[in-house]
Amino acid sequence: MTAPLAGGPAIPELGPLLGRLTDTEPLAGRRGGVPLDDVRYGFVTSLFELSGAAREFAEAGDIDAAASSLGRYEWLAAWERAVAAVAERVVARLDARIEAAALESRLPVRRLAQLRPDEEERRAIAVRLGVSGGPFVAALDSLERTVPGAGRNPAGLAEWQAALGLVARRLEVSWTALQEAADAEEAAWRGEIERVRAWRRPRWPLWLITAVVAALAMYLGLVLGGFVVVPPVLTPVARFFWGYF
Numbered sequence: 001m002t003a004p005l006a007g008g009p010a011i012p013e014l015g016p017l018l019g020r021l022t023d024t025e026p027l028a029g030r031r032g033g034v035p036l037d038d039v040r041y042g043f044v045t046s047l048f049e050l051s052g053a054a055r056e057f058a059e060a061g062d063i064d065a066a067a068s069s070l071g072r073y074e075w076l077a078a079w080e081r082a083v084a085a086v087a088e089r090v091v092a093r094l095d096a097r098i099e100a101a102a103l104e105s106r107l108p109v110r111r112l113a114q115l116r117p118d119e120e121e122r123r124a125i126a127v128r129l130g131v132s133g134g135p136f137v138a139a140l141d142s143l144e145r146t147v148p149g150a151g152r153n154p155a156g157l158a159e160w161q162a163a164l165g166l167v168a169r170r171l172e173v174s175w176t177a178l179q180e181a182a183d184a185e186e187a188a189w190r191g192e193i194e195r196v197r198a199w200r201r202p203r204w205p206l207w208l209i210t211a212v213v214a215a216l217a218m219y220l221g222l223v224l225g226g227f228v229v230v231p232p233v234l235t236p237v238a239r240f241f242w243g244y245f
Helices: 014-022 038-060 063-071 074-104 107-116 118-148 154-188 190-198 202-226 232-244
Strands: none
Touching: 014 154, 038 063, 038 154, 063 074, 063 118, 074 107, 074 118, 074 154, 074 190, 107 190, 118 154, 154 190, 202 232
């Protein structure tokens, strides 16, 4: 355990460092995109909780524990939970839009099940979304290297604080990329959804059945009208008909 170092709070306030991530209003330019503000609020709340725990360690004089509690693993775990939530949101919206298009075109349920994102595609969506965290993860690697020296001296603490600020700024960039990736995933399915909406049931089976029924009706009319020889299989029908008409 180490004593708190002079020169201001050991754990800086995350809010100003996170920039637009802490906005309480929907982020600008998000009209028409995948709605993610609730996911963002939950994500930022989890980061504030981590910061609060680190601040308690710092106030107790344990800078090493404070720095460790805001280390790479904690940040990355929160990010991965957010990415998973975004992936679920994207898949849910795709499912809903495909189902709505299928109802409009009366697509058979069996075919609809084949068009929805399967488990493999769901995992692929999550992986593609996670790639947007590249800058953030790189900053986390730099942060992790500064953790051991955070409690040794003012210079080590300052280095860790600078790395923490970089992580927060890179996170803002990565979140913007995540939003754009979510919108891109939805846009990539737009053509498939429109094909579902434009689907029409093939007409040839209906015309074939109609032609067959019409031909049978015409033949039966000729038989009952006495214009053609009654086949043995229709003799009971013909006798019944002639007995009443």
